[in-house]
Amino acid sequence: MSQGHFPHDYLGTRHDENARRTRWVVVLTAAMMVGEIVAGWLTGSMALLADGFHMATDAAAIGVAAFAYSYARRHVANPRYSFGTGKVGDLAGFASSLVLALASLGIAAESVVRLVQRPHIDFASALPVAMIGLVVNLISAALLSHGHKDHGHHHGHDHAHHDHHHDHQDHNFRAVYLHVVSDALVSVLAIGALLAGRYLGLVWFDPVMGIIGSLVIARWAWALMKESAAVLLDTTDAHVADQVRAVVDELDASILDLHVWRVGPAALAVIVDVAEPACAAGIRERLQGLRGVAHLTVQTHPAE
Missing domain, CATH: 3.30.70.1350 (Cation efflux protein, cytoplasmic domain)
Incomplete structure (x- = not known):
């Protein structure tokens, strides 16, 4: 038998940098989450509430991702993990996908109720908060974009018996980046719904945008679930x-x-x-x- 011997550190060269950027995004997302949920509740905007609850699931999901980075680094040399801790991020991603799926169902159900009841919406108060939410999402995306763009190059490791090239794709970090971008899209939907309600009188447009937002979350959750499960189940490349x-x-x-x-x-x-x-x-x-x-x-x- 012939086998290469080398440390089981499979975290990637940008692991620590990605962890730092992820922590900053958690702080930004959590702060905006509170603002949007409170504003949505006070103004009666379902689209704003949907975006706020979406951000709540984001804060939880990205928070889990940040914890996964920390745990993987802390236990990278732990002999209990035969092949290292490189798949901790995939485990975190799978857990987050389940939470997101449940959140999307809740938002869809509440949107349907609002579509039937047509509650009063304070469009003038809701619009500024939604716009601030979009700005926060764009800032988060910009914060993550540098690390995201750096993926895809190659490098070599000089082991005693092993030279190889890695295609840098931190799927945990990539999922966080795509999730933030999807948040920006949901914010755009909320703004569109509020504008349509205020200037065109299309009050029903607000809960419809809430339903569309829930579908966006569900689609992202399903994609993440499939990708992370494939890694956790050791599917063949x-x-x-x-x-x-x-x-x-x-x-x-x-x-x-x-x-x-x-x-x-x-x-x-x-x-x-x-x-x-x-x-x-x-x-x-x-x-x-x-x-x-x-x-x-x-x-x-x-x-x-």
């Missing part, structure tokens, strides 16, 4: 698996068993069993250069 098969075929060896799964935002683990008399060291030497492969094990077994 088909592209890298095909690359491994191609390399082994080129060396005239036969694969008996192959496992490829994600162990961090930009890190994959590969375990491949090949039939004797294949040379494990030779196969490992060819495979260790595959992009994203951070943990590689090549084993030989007698052919059945």
